[in-house]
Amino acid sequence: MTFDSKQQATVTLAEVAQAAGVGESTVSRVLRNHGSFSRKTRDRVMAAVEQLGYVPNRIAGTLASAGSRLVAFAIPSLSNIVFPDVLRGASGVLEANQHQAVFAVTDYDPGREEALVAAMLAWRPAAVMLAGLEHTEGTRKMLRASGCRIAEVLDLDGTPVDLAVGFSNSAAGRASAEFLLKRGYRRIGYVGHDLERDTRAGKRFSGFTETLQAAGCALVDRQINAGPSSAESGRLGLEHLLARSPDLDAVYFSNDDMAIGGYFHCLARGISIPSQLAIFGYNGLDIGRVTPQPLSTIRTPRVMSGQVAAELIVANAPPQVVDLGFELVEGATV
Amino acid sequence: MTFDSKQQATVTLAEVAQAAGVGESTVSRVLRNHGSFSRKTRDRVMAAVEQLGYVPNRIAGTLASAGSRLVAFAIPSLSNIVFPDVLRGASGVLEANQHQAVFAVTDYDPGREEALVAAMLAWRPAAVMLAGLEHTEGTRKMLRASGCRIAEVLDLDGTPVDLAVGFSNSAAGRASAEFLLKRGYRRIGYVGHDLERDTRAGKRFSGFTETLQAAGCALVDRQINAGPSSAESGRLGLEHLLARSPDLDAVYFSNDDMAIGGYFHCLARGISIPSQLAIFGYNGLDIGRVTPQPLSTIRTPRVMSGQVAAELIVANAPPQVVDLGFELVEGATV
DNA sequence: TTGAAAGCGCTAACAC
DNA sequence: GTGTTAGCGCTTTCAA
Secondary structure (H helix, E strand, O other): OOOOOOOOOOOOHHHHHHHHOOOHHHHHHHHHOOOOOOHHHHHHHHHHHHHHOOOOOHHHHHHHHOOOOEEEEEEOOOOOOHHHHHHHHHHHHHHHOOOEEEEEEOOOOHHHHHHHHHHHHOOOOOEEEEEOOOOOHHHHHHHHHHOOEEEEEOOOOOOOOOEEEEOOHHHHHHHHHHHHHHOOOOOEEEEEOOOOOOHHHHHHHHHHHHHHHHOOOOOOEEEEOOOOOOHHHHHHHHHHHHHHOOOOOEEEEOOHHHHHHHHHHHHHHOOOOOOOOEEEOOEOOHHHHOOOOOOEEEEOOHHHHHHHHHHHHHOOOOOOEEEOOOEEEOOOOO | OOOOOOOOOOOOHHHHHHHHOOOHHHHHHHHHOOOOOOHHHHHHHHHHHHHHOOOOOHHHHHHHHOOOOEEEEEEOOOOOOHHHHHHHHHHHHHHHOOOEEEEEEOOOOHHHHHHHHHHHHOOOOOEEEEEOOOOOHHHHHHHHHHOOEEEEEOOOOOOOOOEEEEOOHHHHHHHHHHHHHHOOOOOEEEEEOOOOOOHHHHHHHHHHHHHHHHOOOOOOEEEEOOOOOOHHHHHHHHHHHHHHOOOOOEEEEOOHHHHHHHHHHHHHHOOOOOOOOEEEOOEOOHHHHOOOOOOEEEEOOHHHHHHHHHHHHHOOOOOOEEEOOOEEEOOOOO
16 A cells, blocks of 8 residues: 655756746855855855745755765674764764764674675765775675775775774773783683674674683683574573583673673672683673673773764875774773 | 774865866866866866875855755664664665765754754754654654654654654554454453653554454553663563463563563563464564564564665655555454 | 667866 | 857657
8 A cells, every 4th residue: 555645846956046037057056155255145045945945956056066964884793782883983974974874774784884885985975984904805806896985994904995984892802811811810701693694793802812812811612693692592502511511710702792691690699700710791881880780891992983983084084094993991891 | 992093185176177288167067067167177176086085065055055864864873783784774775875964863862863863964864764753843844954864754643843753653553452352362461661752652552452442352451661662671570460360371571682581581481372372573684583483563664764764765756644554464363 | 679869967177 | 247059868759
């Protein structure tokens, strides 16, 4: 069943020009506040705009003037707050600069990412923003051929196409391992989610385990759950891990969502933190600061990554890599 | 400092036509798989497309054909997971139907919403999706004049412009009060965030307090924090509330984020739940199911709201109100 | 089954 | 300071 919305007889710039008794280009100049026109003309035009309820057509404007003011986002997920955070940082800057954000969700699937990037490129965006540096060769080729700016955020371990803003995930993994070792933990386990899809979590895991190994203190056990990260997955993951390896003294989680789940498991089972078991997360979510014991974790500049990337885009800055770093939060769970 | 991205000599449909040795309209028909053409022609066109790396220009296509396939979202916030949830529900449907999502963040400000809706309308979207039914008269007027479909989600208490999908917030507030009363609580308090801006939370609050009042058991005390909802705000809010009114037996929170903060406060202070204090939230976030005691709350169909609204949009269904209801989760904190 | 041509609504020279 | 005009890259009649 379809509904025939009465097709509005849309007001065009030509009609405004006629109503104001001026030429089309004059209306265009006034509206974009570009070029010169008299105060009087301006008032006449604005009056006509007001009276007719004219809404400029950016589709036509963009076609006529080449460069668009669209910025396209291909994000892995909307469930993981990390990506809304990036969008939030970016959208503030974009809105302040008269740019418009368009987005699509790849669900961590590189093939889907490729298809969605192709679809978004058809809108001739000024830039496209992607999560991480891992993409199909097809995606990379399209991006390069598109001629628009590319911003890859949240990962620095690899070769960017154009702009890269974020931090090193493998360095974050290493820093986490070093911290646990420094605190004297030796029987360390890991609870994580699907590392194939979330390649940034995979890089952290690698950095973490390699550092342990190098210290002669290899990872004792790991529990990797299928599916996305969640508090529930973290809780179940820790339960399984401890069932197999009850003598662990610390557990590294793939992120804070997972770690919070592990934390709840300990609360429910009366496992005392950190004396019986230490817990370490990743992301520095707000909720981890409010738990009875603040979560030990690594705080990442997610909002700032989106913001800086957007600023570089609107400024049309040269290709570059911006390392925003991360911050280790000692918390009380280690 | 700006960067001169080498302006790609973008391939146009005309060039494809020339390379394939056919007319432009033929290429257009083949690409949209619309109208008739021979198998042989099709192959020639596709070969040329492939060889030239042609990416259709949807800006031009949309201008030429009227109706766009953009759907615009004006959402209050990206920090509150509620709105990413709606986007998630909608974007799945839109991507499956070759529609493209564009969004902007209003920050719960009706004036800002109006400005952003105006900006998005300039892209001539097929539809615009908004949170709730409360908008400025200017916004409503623009929306009606736009001729595109309007979907208002997450609230049903008021008069929609076109499509409305969600549930009644005041009914949710009433149901929460009835539940607490039924369980025998009589000294009930409230901890909330900025109700002026979050009008849906305001409607729940009204429904809640009116029901208490009607039962001869008026709200004992309330703590309303400035700023957005968060676990931290909830924790501090409960602390303040209990400092003033230590003899409360139940507290209703403006949402689960706030309630989780309150839950943590109780854990930290050794306040036993629910015997000393009952806690009730709103939203049914996943994290509330993983806490040692599952949070008592109302689960709302956020993802589904986005999904159903998007389905009505792509189907161009007649104006209607879809009540998806909500579910009271008994949990263990009441 | 295919091509020619007329726009879609605007911007950007370029004249005046 | 302002109007005229030629496109921007496509879709869509309308003939052929």
